[in-house]
Amino acid sequence: MAKHETPLLDQLESGPWPSFxxxxxxxxxxxxxxxxxxxxxxxxxxCEDLLGVLELSFKHGRTHWKHGGxxxxxxxxxxxxxxxxxxxxxxxxxxxxxxxxxxxxxxxFYTTKFLRDxxxxxxxxxxxxxxxxxxxxxxxxxxxxxxxxxEIFFELTHTYNTDLGGSGSNLRTPADCVGEARCEWSCxxxxxLCYNLTQEYQDELHRPxxxxxxxxxxxxxxxxxVASIARADISFIGxxxxxxxxxxxxxxxxxxxxxxxxxxxxxxxxxxxxxxxKEVVDLCPTNCIQYADGKLTIDSKECTRCMHCIxxxxxALRIGNxxxxxxxxxxxxxxxxxxxxxxLLVPFIKVEEPYDExxxxxxxxxxxxxxxxxxxxxxxxxxxxxxxQRLLEACNLKPDPRMVQEPRTNPYIFWKEDEVPGGFQRDIxxxxxxxxx
Amino acid sequence: MEQAEATEKIVAALEKKKTKxxxxxxxxxxxxxxxxxxxxxxxxxxxxxxxxxxWSSGSTSMYGLKGxxxxxxxxxxE
Numbered sequence: 001m002a003k004h005e006t007p008l009l010d011q012l013e014s015g016p017w018p019s020f021x022x023x024x025x026x027x028x029x030x031x032x033x034x035x036x037x038x039x040x041x042x043x044x045x046x047c048e049d050l051l052g053v054l055e056l057s058f059k060h061g062r063t064h065w066k067h068g069g070x071x072x073x074x075x076x077x078x079x080x081x082x083x084x085x086x087x088x089x090x091x092x093x094x095x096x097x098x099x100x101x102x103x104x105x106x107x108x109f110y111t112t113k114f115l116r117d118x119x120x121x122x123x124x125x126x127x128x129x130x131x132x133x134x135x136x137x138x139x140x141x142x143x144x145x146x147x148x149x150x151e152i153f154f155e156l157t158h159t160y161n162t163d164l165g166g167s168g169s170n171l172r173t174p175a176d177c178v179g180e181a182r183c184e185w186s187c188x189x190x191x192x193l194c195y196n197l198t199q200e201y202q203d204e205l206h207r208p209x210x211x212x213x214x215x216x217x218x219x220x221x222x223x224x225x226v227a228s229i230a231r232a233d234i235s236f237i238g239x240x241x242x243x244x245x246x247x248x249x250x251x252x253x254x255x256x257x258x259x260x261x262x263x264x265x266x267x268x269x270x271x272x273x274x275x276x277x278k279e280v281v282d283l284c285p286t287n288c289i290q291y292a293d294g295k296l297t298i299d300s301k302e303c304t305r306c307m308h309c310i311x312x313x314x315x316a317l318r319i320g321n322x323x324x325x326x327x328x329x330x331x332x333x334x335x336x337x338x339x340x341x342x343x344l345l346v347p348f349i350k351v352e353e354p355y356d357e358x359x360x361x362x363x364x365x366x367x368x369x370x371x372x373x374x375x376x377x378x379x380x381x382x383x384x385x386x387x388x389q390r391l392l393e394a395c396n397l398k399p400d401p402r403m404v405q406e407p408r409t410n411p412y413i414f415w416k417e418d419e420v421p422g423g424f425q426r427d428i429x430x431x432x433x434x435x436x437x
Numbered sequence: 438m439e440q441a442e443a444t445e446k447i448v449a450a451l452e453k454k455k456t457k458x459x460x461x462x463x464x465x466x467x468x469x470x471x472x473x474x475x476x477x478x479x480x481x482x483x484x485x486x487x488x489x490x491x492w493s494s495g496s497t498s499m500y501g502l503k504g505x506x507x508x509x510x511x512x513x514x515e
Contacts (some may be wrong), residue, residue: 077498210462
């Protein structure tokens with residue numbers, strides 16, 4: 001018999017999708033049975049009380065959580081998010097229900113041992129409930145009490161060699177794709193850059209001094225598997241400067257049906273014979289591909305690295321060899337002021353240790369945003385408010401046509417008087433000699 | 438600016454404010470009249486020394502004098 005009656009939550013379980021309610025009930029049952037003999041450090045019925053408070057919130061149509069607080073671990077201003085229930089007598093198991101954010105491994109490469117260990121710590125010292133992963137990419141451990149915070153922090157850092165992630169007005173836990181470890185399209189070593197910058201900016205990660213949150217994400221290629229272009233204040237997206245190498249024999253094999261397109265994906269259904277014109281050439285966003293007389297050619301200077309042709313025919317087409325990354329800035333999800341995609345700031349930069357050039361761009365951006373950003377204003381919003389040109393000045397970069405997303409609709413890069421020979425002043429009499437009023 | 442001088446300035450300024458107990462980082466930087474990066478070093482030492490404490494909503498962080506406001510009591514903390 002459940003501790004609290006939850007008819008409204010039970011109804012959620014009847015839908016066609018996997019339900020978080022079933023998951024919480026399963027954990028509640030496991031904790032009650034305690035077959036593993038865990039020495040629970042927080043109330044055993046935490047999950048039951050969680051269901052109870054959720055049910056009450058549904059019933060009342062308002063929350064019973066108090067969000068935020070002074071809790072944290074010593075020296076860190078992020079990684080712990082205070083949460084308290086405003087009905088602690090009714091639901092003592094969730095009187096404290098703090099969230100902890102934990103730095104995920106690079107590329108989310110886990111060993112099963114690490115996952116098991118993490119779950120064991122969390123079963124003992126927390127609710128056993130997790131989010132794998134939050135939209136920033138970190139491990140989110142849901143629900144523990146204040147006395148457990150330092151204990152968990154000690155275990156994570158000393159036994160499991162990991163760290164808390166970012167929260168609040170901090171640099172958030174940087175996230176990267178699997179990169180060169182498993183992907184032939186990765187144009188740089190995402191994990192090395194992600195790790196290097198994470199170490200370099202420990203202070204920014206743990207001690208909040210920004211106007212608001214700030215995210216880095218690292219994508220090895222423009223496929224953007226970690227969605228940096230849509231989510232990160234600074235996105236690092238792999239690209240190349242030279243031509244896409246074309247293996248004409250492999251192209252012929254795709255056309256002839258010997259090689260399955262898309263690496264054999266979508267094979268669960270008969271889509272008919274591969275049509276290179278319809279599936280590749282006509283879908284090129286800049287019309288830079290031609291297929292004639294059995295030969296595929298690409299006009300590289302028109303190519304925007306959308307990756308579609310490469311993804312469809314991976315054996316025939318590959319990423320170029322002169323590789324680096326593009327830096328885009330200002331993307332964010334739609335909390336305030338709507339969603340925004342990243343704007344191109346640095347079209348191409350070589351990715352070479354110790355990454356000083358990249359760090360210079362980052363620090364210039366931070367200096368500008370920390371000085372000029374309003375409280376709770378993301379970088380993308382500051383860019384909109386003050387203009388892209390101000391960002392370029394802050395970064396000591398020159399405007400480049402590739403930074404203009406839509407020519408003629410928003411000419412947001414203006415000439416200044418000192419950049420124009422002779423300035424803006426002119427002799428009106430001299431002008432009228434050639435141009436009548 | 439010396440650490441002691443900075444701490445004194447911050448404590449004096451925050452104690453004067455009666456209407457609120459939590460402050461954004463840039464408000465503290467303004468009190469110190471320093472650039473954010475320089476102010477950050479001094480302010481972080483104040484946190485380590487237990488003069489200030491962090492407050493976080495999860496998305497935004499603020500600073501307050503340790504123990505100031507109703508926070509601790511309302512959260513059943515020491």
